[in-house]
Amino acid sequence: MAKARKKRRTRLKKQSLAKNVALLLLSVFILAGASVLFSMLNTRPEYSCEPIEKNLSKMVSKAREKAAAETAKPGPQEGSAGSFEYSFWDILLLPDKGASPGQGYGVQIASFDSREAALELAGSLESKNRLTCEVTPLDGVFVVRWGSFRTREVAERYCRTLSDRLETDCAVVKL
Numbered sequence: 001m002a003k004a005r006k007k008r009r010t011r012l013k014k015q016s017l018a019k020n021v022a023l024l025l026l027s028v029f030i031l032a033g034a035s036v037l038f039s040m041l042n043t044r045p046e047y048s049c050e051p052i053e054k055n056l057s058k059m060v061s062k063a064r065e066k067a068a069a070e071t072a073k074p075g076p077q078e079g080s081a082g083s084f085e086y087s088f089w090d091i092l093l094l095p096d097k098g099a100s101p102g103q104g105y106g107v108q109i110a111s112f113d114s115r116e117a118a119l120e121l122a123g124s125l126e127s128k129n130r131l132t133c134e135v136t137p138l139d140g141v142f143v144v145r146w147g148s149f150r151t152r153e154v155a156e157r158y159c160r161t162l163s164d165r166l167e168t169d170c171a172v173v174k175l
Contacts, residue, residue: 104148105155107162108173109133111143118142129165148175 109125112118115135122133122144133146146162149155155172163170 104150104175105152105172106145106149106175107147107155107159108171109144109146109162109166109168111138111141113141115142118144125166131162143173145173 110118110121112121115137118135122135125131125133125144125146131146133144135142135144137143147155147158149158152172159170159172
């Protein structure tokens, strides 16, 4: 059995050497053929690269215009809450779902005398800013709250961010 394995190994080595030499020669012939073909195409004036260059320059200019438009986005308009632009850190630091109601802290955005007004604000925040708020009754008023956080520090950080983006004063409240 040891002799059979030895014979296979020597025969495979001979086959792989012949195969490698054949592949090397084939690749040399392909490269030589491609070189001859491209040199012939470059010398003939009827084969022009101008249409390709024009299309490529159009694509590059459109990409540059798009990039310039994205970098020069207008800031938020006065008196309106624009939509949020989420970054990697915004997604990473999403509200803590681990804090159960009754524990932790939340961000109070507004309070109203009527439930309809509170629901209207919550709906507009949902549609404009993708911010899901809850409306809860509290001592005769209806409060619009967002988030549930384990620590006050995290809630305060989100409160500052919301105050800036919504252009209104928010408060951290104990749930």
